[in-house]
Structure formats: C-alpha cells, structure tokens
Amino acid sequence: MEFVVKNTKAPAIKAATLVLPVGEDLVLGTTAQSVDAASAGAIATVLKRGDLQGKPGQTLLLQQLSGIKAERVLLVGTGKADELDNRQWRKVVTAVTGALKNLGGSDAALALQDVQIKGRDAYARTRILVEVLAGGQYVFDRFKSKKADARPLSRITLLSDKTEQAQVEQAANHAQAITTGMNFARDLGNLPPNVCHPSYIAEQARQLGKDFKGLKVEVLDEKKLRELGAGSFLAVSQGSDQPGCIVVMQYNGGKKGEQPYALVGKGITFDTGGISLKPGLGMDEMKYDMCGAASVLGTFRAALELQLPINLVGVLACAENMPSGGATRPGDIVTTLSGQTVEILNTDAEGRLVLCDALTYVERFKPRAVIDVATLTGACIVALGSQTSGLMSNDEELARQLLGAGQNADDRAWQLPLFDEYQEQLDSPFADIANIGGPKAGTITAACFLSRFTKAYAWAHLDIAGTAWISGGKEKGATGRPVPLLTQYLLDRVE
Structure with a gap:
C-alpha cells in the first residue's frame, strides 16, 4: 500500500473515500467544517438526526455529497477529546481500516489532522495511524488453496497542515518501514x-x-x-x-x-x-x-x-x-x-x-x-x-x-x-x-x-x-x- 502526504483542502481532494473525524461532542473540527460548508450542511444534518454519536470507532458512510470531489465520505467517531489516547486512537484507526476494506475504490484520503491525542504530536499520531492501516492489510494465506480476494485499496493520502507536513511525512516513512x-x-x-x-x-x-x-x-x-x-x-x-x-x-x-x-x-x-x-x-x-x-x-x-x-x-x-x-x-x-x-x-x-x-x-x-x-x-x-x-x-x-x-x-x-x-x-x-x-x-x-x-x-x-x-x-x-x-x-x- 502506498501512502502519500498532501497539504490540500479536504473538499477539493479527489478520492473514492474521504475520512473525517467526529468527536462525542459532535462539534466538527476545522477540516470537517470546511467539508460541511462545501456540502451545504450535509454532515451537520446527519449528526442532528442522531445517526452518529461520535463514540470511538463508530463509522457512518455518506454517499455522493454535493460540493466535494470525493465520491463518498466516511465519518469516524473519535470519542471525548480529553480521553483520546493511544489505545483509543488505535480503536479509531482499526475501525477506519475495517470500513475501507469493505468499500470499493483504489484510494482513500484521510483528513484526520485535527485529531489531538493526549501527550502525542503529529509524528506520533501518524506513526500509529500508518502502522495500523498498513498492518491491517496483512494476510497469511500461503498454504491456503483458495487465496484471499485481492483488495482494491492501494493508495492512501494523508491530509496535513503545512506546519506539520514534514513531521507527517517522516512518520509515514518510518511507519511503512516498521x-x-x-x-x-x-x-x-x-x-x-x-x-x-x-x-x-x-x-x-x-x-x-x-x-x-x-x-x-x-x-x-x-x-x-x-x-x-x-x-x-x-x-x-x-x-x-x-x-x-x-x-x-x-x-x-x-x-x-x-x-x-x-x-x-x-x-x-x-x-x-x-x-x-x-x-x-x-x-x-x-x-x-x-x-x-x-x-x-x-x-x-x-x-x-x-x-x-x-x-x-x-x-x-x-x-x-x-x-x-x-x-x-x-x-x-x-x-x-x-x-x-x-x-x-x-x-x-x-x-x-x-x-x-x-x-x-x-x-x-x-x-x-x-x-x-x-x-x-x-x-x-x-x-x-x-x-x-x-x-x-x-x-x-x-x-x-x-x-x-x-x-x-x-x-x-x-x-x-x-x-x-x-x-x-x-x-x-x-x-x-x-x-x-x-x-x-x-x-x-x-x-x-x-x-x-x-x-x-x-x-x-x-x-x-x-x-x-x-x-x-x-x-x-x-x-x-x-x-x-x-x-x-x-x-x-x-x-
């Protein structure tokens, strides 16, 4: 799987799936707000309906939102902001990994740069993110007569703020090698x-x-x-x-x-x-x-x-x-x-x-x-x-x-x-x-x-x-x- 880092506005990214975080308070971060605005409040509408509570690892798929270039948006719950630690973050990313496995499309863009983890910087956050995503693709079927189905997802774009881009790139590089x-x-x-x-x-x-x-x-x-x-x-x-x-x-x-x-x-x-x-x-x-x-x-x-x-x-x-x-x-x-x-x-x-x-x-x-x-x-x-x-x-x-x-x-x-x-x-x-x-x-x-x-x-x-x-x-x-x-x-x- 290929990982690339880009400093691009989320509504403008072309991808099969765009992943956005939602906390338990249902207050959208800066990136999710920009997507909500571009889609005429589509995300705020589904949150008001109670379709997602923002608990760690909860996901909700939204299809073909107007005003954005991604084919679909995957909302993922990140829990309470003051409780998000390594363990919870792994749960969140594991849920994203599982959801993406069941979707079509060869690529996905992750706009998770607004997520803050207790005691961790952008490098540490990205290291865990990439290790869980890449490790989640592991299959050992060498001795199976019927091999696992090929997975279409081959490229993941990590959206990053310009100030953190170097950290995110280094973390992604290290994580892929690890x-x-x-x-x-x-x-x-x-x-x-x-x-x-x-x-x-x-x-x-x-x-x-x-x-x-x-x-x-x-x-x-x-x-x-x-x-x-x-x-x-x-x-x-x-x-x-x-x-x-x-x-x-x-x-x-x-x-x-x-x-x-x-x-x-x-x-x-x-x-x-x-x-x-x-x-x-x-x-x-x-x-x-x-x-x-x-x-x-x-x-x-x-x-x-x-x-x-x-x-x-x-x-x-x-x-x-x-x-x-x-x-x-x-x-x-x-x-x-x-x-x-x-x-x-x-x-x-x-x-x-x-x-x-x-x-x-x-x-x-x-x-x-x-x-x-x-x-x-x-x-x-x-x-x-x-x-x-x-x-x-x-x-x-x-x-x-x-x-x-x-x-x-x-x-x-x-x-x-x-x-x-x-x-x-x-x-x-x-x-x-x-x-x-x-x-x-x-x-x-x-x-x-x-x-x-x-x-x-x-x-x-x-x-x-x-x-x-x-x-x-x-x-x-x-x-x-x-x-x-x-x-x-x-x-x-x-x-």
Whole structure:
C-alpha cells in the first residue's frame, strides 16, 4: 500500500473515500467544517438526526455529497477529546481500516489532522495511524488453496497542515518501514516448522543481504560451532535431524570504526521441550519459539529500508529442540562458549542455552549495547500477560532507553528486577550454574542465567513470550512485536 502526504483542502481532494473525524461532542473540527460548508450542511444534518454519536470507532458512510470531489465520505467517531489516547486512537484507526476494506475504490484520503491525542504530536499520531492501516492489510494465506480476494485499496493520502507536513511525512516513512519489518517477522513466525527450520532462517538472512547493500551475512554451522566450543548451543541442536546454526549479520551504515549496537535473537524453530517433553495441547504454537530471531530480522529489514546511519550486529541462535536418542538429558553437564559449565536440569529451558553462547560470541564485536530478544518463559505471560514485554538489564541507562522507546512506539515493556539474591536459585552442586532456578521468579532467574554471560557490555533482555504471538482461535498468529520498540530504539540512537 502506498501512502502519500498532501497539504490540500479536504473538499477539493479527489478520492473514492474521504475520512473525517467526529468527536462525542459532535462539534466538527476545522477540516470537517470546511467539508460541511462545501456540502451545504450535509454532515451537520446527519449528526442532528442522531445517526452518529461520535463514540470511538463508530463509522457512518455518506454517499455522493454535493460540493466535494470525493465520491463518498466516511465519518469516524473519535470519542471525548480529553480521553483520546493511544489505545483509543488505535480503536479509531482499526475501525477506519475495517470500513475501507469493505468499500470499493483504489484510494482513500484521510483528513484526520485535527485529531489531538493526549501527550502525542503529529509524528506520533501518524506513526500509529500508518502502522495500523498498513498492518491491517496483512494476510497469511500461503498454504491456503483458495487465496484471499485481492483488495482494491492501494493508495492512501494523508491530509496535513503545512506546519506539520514534514513531521507527517517522516512518520509515514518510518511507519511503512516498521510495518514491512513487522510483516517480515510475522511471515517467519506463521510459517510451519517443517518449512521454517534453522537453515531456512539462515537463507532468509542471506536473501536480505542480497536485497540490501551494506549487509554482510555469515552462517556458523555446527562444525564451526563445535570448533569454537559452543557446547551449550550444541546441547540443544543435537537432538534434531535439522542442523542448528548461528547467523551473524553486520550492517555498517554508521561511521567506520564506530561501535555497533547488537541484537541477539532466540531462534528455536520448534520446541518440543526435548526430553522434558511439553504437554501436547497447544504444542503447535511452539513454532513461534523463533519469534525473537524473527523480530531481529524484522528490525534489520526496517533499518535497511530506512538506511539508518548506524552500525548494527545481529546474531540469531537457530536450532530445533527435539527428543531423540541423541538428545541432551536432564542431568547432563555442558561447557559453554565462555568456558562456564552448565548442569541441564530441564531440557525445556533450552532458549537460554542457545542464547548464552550467542551472547558470548557477540562480545567479539565490542558492542556499545546488546539487546537479546526471546520467547523465553511462560512465567512472563503469568506476570505481564500478552500486552507487555518483560525487560531486565545490567545497565539502567539502557533499560531507560528501551522503556522510553517502547512508550514512544506504543510497543511497551516493563522492567523486572535483576537482584543478586535471585542468582542463588541457579546454584548447582556439580557445575558452575544450573539452567533453571525452580518455580519462583522464573522470568527473572532466566535473565539471571543470561546475565552470567554479559558482564563485558551493557545488556538488556526482552522476554516476548506473551507479546510475540496471539494464541488460539481464528486470530492466532505472530504479531511482529517488538519490531516497533527495537526500531524506535535505533531511531533514537541515530537522533
């Protein structure tokens, strides 16, 4: 879908559909007033009849109003002006998206520039607007014999005041790149595990390197990882017929020699739990256990689309966790790439085993900061539900930056503690560390485990177990989160 920004009077815009906002007070904004005046009071007439109350997400379609060039006008309720926040704004734009899907015409013009959102400027308002509109067009029907019907809507014009036009254009540009990255991540997550295995993810990274100049991709296979001493990673991949790999991506868009920012993603393409086998109910959703790696790829895609002037490193720890005669057993002890030994008490705590070696490997790039992204613990869903990602860090400034990026991108995280007292739960009588810390504070002790391998740099961990996908029912599918948060973090670093 194409988005364009214009400083044009609403009555004069030629479009199949013109979208106008109406608040609960039914007082029209400046733009809607101009359309009402041009159409001899047609909008005021329908409002007086009570056909629209202006509640958030309500819509009313008006056909062929005289005096304006748009074929039809879609009125959308925006609620009470002093209550319109990000959540309500998303509801409004989602309603517009749904209404436009059911209308004919290849284009629409959105005259929503008079809408004010609490604590948000024109840039933030437009970012959410475009992300919701573009994301609402997403369809995953690759494996359906009957494909979804083609949608005629292909072009959306955003009307803007001249004073805000530069902000709106920048926001639309950023939002389109972010949505492209999110949809890339969603596609990877939604693919079945017999297609999206570690080698497939590696191939997608290689293709990204072919599509965009400046991206270097290297794939470390199991032979190379064995030579390096990545015993913790190999303990997970050895149970599967699908070979594991660590994918390393380098994008040098910044100054030569400038320290890079690093993103590390968990890429368990299917997680049976290994010998510590998971219950069968809902196990199909364990194909989403690679959404950390998918979100890193999606963020790279967004950064490459925008050609951000920044140096980035991406490390994807890709493996399949399967039970077999060659699989790791509870009680096995392995040596990590860092030299630390781990007693594996539960093979279903495999994400931290692949990540710890990836976090050790990334140290060689002397990163300015490292963020790992993983669907790591069910405990995070218990703590924060499906609305918010968990955040833990060894650096308060980095944590603050990520929390701020999540707030600005409307892709929020919440910080959990990483106190030393929790480390004691990982004590092992036989090795340097156990891979689980018992039933208490599972999200925190998982991060404590990872923190043992991140002492050389500023590091943050995002647990996206609750936010990376929607479970069950017709709405089941990958969300593309936290691509908006991560991309916003990078945009902030550039600024």
